[in-house]
Amino acid sequence: MLEATPLTDGWILRHEQEALPAVVPGCVHTDLLAAGVIPDPFLGRNETEVAWVGRREWTYETRLPEVSSGHEQTDLVFDGLDTAAEILVDGQLLGRARNMHRSYRFDVTGLSGGLTVRFRSAYAEAEAVRGRVGERPAAYTEPYQYLRKMACSFGWDWGPTLVTAGIWRPVRLERWSTARIARVRPLVTVEQGVGVVELHVDVERTRVEAVLTLEARVGGRRVRAEVAGTSGVVRVEVPDAELWWPRGYGRQPLYDVEVTLHHESAPLDVWRRRVGFRNVELDTSADAHGTGFTLVVNGERLFARGVNWIPDDVFPSRVTRERYRKRLRQAADAGVDLVRIWGGGIYESEDFYDACDELGLLVWQDFPFACAAYPEEQPLRGEVEAEARENVVRLMPHPSLVLWNGNNENLWGFRDWGWEERLGGDSWGEGYYLGLLPRVVGELDPTRPYTAGSPWSGSWRRHPNDPAHGTHHSWEVWNREDYADYRLHVPRFVAEFGWQAPPAYATLRRALPGEELTADSPGMLHHQKAEDGNGKLRRGLERHFPFPEGDFDRWHYLTQVNQARAVAAGIEHWRSHWPVCAGTVVWQLNDCWPVTSWAAIDGDGREKPLYHELRRLYADRLLTVRQGETGLVVAAVNQARERWTGTLSLRRMSVEGELIGAVDVPLLAGARAVAEVRVPAELEPAGAKEFLVADAWGSPAHGDPSRSWGSPRSSGAESGGGAESGGRLRAVHFPVPDRDVPYPRPEFEVAVVPGGIEVSARTLVRDLLLQADRLDPRARADRGLVTLLPGERVTIGVEGWETPDAAAARSALYCQEPAR
Incomplete structure (x- = not known):
């Protein structure tokens, strides 16, 4: 039987002449931070102090453990290397890696001694590729489009520039004999009420002549089949299979699947996953309003209540199974039923998709291309195909995954951002989105739909971001207009839109220690990455509220109110036009560090008023x-x-x-x-x-x-x-x-009650908000903005507040006030 030995212990990181303890999985930044070599880049303006890390070469070392000779082959398997690396054993080169988004396997049979993984600077690798293929335009100046790496580690309009390197996913030794399971591709469908799992299994052999068989078990059903050469197919039917549904539409039953590879009567290897039985379609048919974009699950047409997901930490190896589950539970509790994994990030870990399977959260998966013209020459083209093939198959078992998307905003960028003229005929990624990727998905995963990009109108005969056709990104409103303008149009599917606000007060206090907070204090400006972000916040606020000059607390409250109002204006309008509009995907659910951004949950995991507003809107x-x-x-x-x-x-x-x-x-x-x-x-x-x-x-x-x-x-x-x-x-x-409403001076009573506070209004009290983290950084309120009429009252639950006090609660309450 195949034996796997994780390689987690004994790693060191070479830093100048020092050998620092290293954690694997991990990255250079987290190891340097643990060793006290660098300050926390999330605090103050420390990000700039650690920029040198991304420009250096780094080496990880350990020793291969002694292994018995009871197996014919030993493989060294890396689930993820970030990004350009050489792998050596006792100085002997095993191979090279240049893609963060795929795994690597090396035959180390008979080898022992020191294992070295030497990482080249991502900047050096990107600049070398740029020198070979030529310049390509992008939305940002960093060279992220020249290598297969998480693009947002080079910074974004919400994220820091912290260019990582390291062994970011698990590494292990696998010892096996005769044959092993190399890949299982499960096609899961429902045919006339019968659940069908068709398992396409590839094997790797050490003995060509060995007779191999497969045994598959699904939901108590067991089927055997022979392996012809290096592949075999097993079809298992589950009568009366219970359907998997998105949250709010039904239950999420999951079935264990087990595939065992046998030689004679001896098991050689086993593959285990969970699947759910459902059918998914994407209706893009033309109608009187243009071209639709409606997800259909088990024949049920859905209005998708979505959020965009970015990596939950700029250092993804720090995101644990528990953290994924907490964040996705927050999404589900807000009424979300679709999560779009944005193309500037990563293919997430199994923990992410497992949680979505269990919570009934539909997953829209972008391929990792975002806001840039991507060269299609080698070495990139081969890497793109390899990563696509691996990840399509890896993620196929998950019923939550319902859509493959070719890219984020690149088709739009080619048409509108001046790329076409600058490229002068050079490749820019169109061949990936309209050729390679649909071919790979069609070949490997025909059970799911594919769309070329977001936004995409379905044809070059129309503008890529035409709101009447396909998916639409609404960014003119945030950038230049009033959010009331969301109500001027009814797109078929709004895949991105949003409004900024600062994070919670306690998050700012932690991230900017000792700083006197103002809207434009040095730390606040450093943690505002959007172009003219504060200017847009101010102009958006002034259209609706008197601007609170010199009053940070009031500015903080009103910008958070304005964010919730803006998103509400869009979602209320578009939901009220179902079925013409078939979904909204808010930018964005989460943050990867403490920052002023479009997120509903800030970088410390605290919920902004927008989060609670989503509970109502969704x-x-x-x-x-x-x-x-x-x-x-x-x-x-x-x-x-x-x-x-x-x-x-x-x-x-x-x-x-x-x-x-x-x-x-x-x-x-x-x-x-x-x-x-x-x-x-x-x-x-x-x-x-x-x-x-x-x-x-x-x-x-x-x-x-x-x-x-x-x-x-x-x-x-x-x-x-x-x-x-x-x-x-x-x-x-x-x-x-x-700003034009003559609000009365708000009058209300505050009383402490079991589990929280009660507020009783004597006048109109609009947009009442308890900022619970001002009471205690650990405190959390169970609701956001509340409007009370005279004589009404509300109970606000508070967790994590150890010494409840009515006067303290009143000091943390904010609401609309008469113009000053």
């Missing part, structure tokens, strides 16, 4: 107010499997709390449908002092992430927003921006 049922052709309309979005029946209560109110008019009307929204109710003209608010409250009363939807309709939860933009209370969904509509 719930099965959403209430929003929008402008119709002849007046205001309340849209009741029902993504639940049951129809939504109840009563819609409409109230026209003044900011002083006066009820000007009210009416109750029946509400009926079909399953997976949107219903519209016209607001009577006499209830439409007039002027800055009035607003509309829409409350929908009825039973909670089965799939709502809150599972409980307690006290009021959150509010949204001027044209939308909502709260839940005792079986109620709420939307609040103000006809003018907040």
Whole structure:
């Protein structure tokens, strides 16, 4: 039987004349940090102090363990090397690596002694390739497009430039005889209610003449087949297989699959995974609105409630199974059902996809190409094909994986960013996205759809980012316009859009120790990587709120409110236009370090107000107010499997709390449908002092992430927003921006209650937010922005707060105030 021995102990890292202890898996930066050689690059402006690390060559050393002679072959297997490396045993060159995204295997039979892995600087490797293939344009100046490495380690508009090197995934010795399983490619489908697993198995042999057999077991079913030469196929049928569904649509049953390779009666090797039975399609058919982009799982058409995922740490080897699960659990708890793994990162570890399988999170997997023209000459082309073939097969067992995507923004960049003229006919990646990658996916994984890029309209006959066709990235709004402009268009699928905000206060305090915080203090500016990021934050804020000059705490609060409002403006509008629009993928769920960014969860894992707003926006049922052709309309979005029946209560109110008019009307929204109710003209608010409250009363939807309709939860933009209370969904509509609303001075009482605090409003209290981390860095509130009418109250749960105190809680509460 194949025996595997992990090589985790005894590694050293050569630094100048020193030998430092090294952790494998790991990277140079984490080893230097542990040894005290470099400061924490996440703190202050230390990032610039460690830039030299990426320019150096680094060597890892250990000794191969003594092995018995009971096996015919011994292989040295690296699951991941970052990135350009030579591998030697006792000075003998075994081979070279130049791709972070694939594994490497070397025959070390009979070899012993010192194992050396010598890493070349990624900069030196990239510059050498650039010298061979010529210059290619990119969105950033760093040379990430010239080697197969995590692009964002060279920095991004949310990430630091920390160019890593190291043995970033496990390494082991494998000893075997006669034959081993080299690859298993499972095609998992459902045929007329029968689950089918067709296992295509490749083997490597030391004995050509040996008669080999395969035994496969799935869900209690067992099938055997012979190996012809170096391959065999086993088909296992599971009658009445239970279907795997995305979260909110059904359960996520998983079936153990085991493939054993036998010689005569002796087992030689075994392969184990879990699969789920489901069918997935991508409907890109033309209709009256253009060209659709709708995911269909088990025949059910979905509005995808998505988030974009970046590497959760700029040093990916630090991301543990538990950390993956926590972050993805946060996504699921926010109502997310799709996670897009963005193309400037990595193919994630099995731990990521396992968690998605169990949580019912659909995975959209980008191939690692982002925001650059990528050469198609060697040595890159061969590496691209090798990594694609390996990772397509590696990830195929996971039912959560539903879409392969060729690249991020490169087709768009060729057309709009001046690349076409600069390239002058040179290769730039089109051959990958429209040729190589669809061929590899079609050959190896025909059970899943492939799309050439995001954004992509499906044809060069149309603009790549045409909102009426395929996927659309909406970045003009953040860069140049007001987020109210999200409501001007109904794209078929919004694969990227977002708005920035700073991280939580405790995150800033940890990352910028001793600094007097201002919006443009040195540390704040260093942890703002977007071009003119603070300028865009200011202009976006000034369109809606009076700018709080010289008041950092108020600036911090309002920019976080504005982020939640901006994303709400988009999602409410686009969800209310289902099925024309079939999905939104917010940029972004997470951060890889403490930074002002578009993330809903900051670099220390703290949830911004946007995170809690996503819980409302992505719930099965959403209430929003929008402008119709002849007046205001309340849209009741029902993504639940049951129809939504109840009563819609409409109230026209003044900011002083006066009820000007009210009416109750029946509400009926079909399953997976949107219903519209016209607001009577006499209830439409007039002027800055009035607003509309829409409350929908009825039973909670089965799939709502809150599972409980307690006290009021959150509010949204001027044209939308909502709260839940005792079986109620709420939307609040103000006809003018907040800067023009004459808010009363907020009056409310605060009391400590078991598990948190209770706030009772005596006046209108809009966008109430408890920044729990100001009470204790470990504290977390269970909700974000809340709007209360006079006489209403809300209970805010707080975890991690050891000494509850009402006065302290009041000091950490923020809300809208009268203009100063």
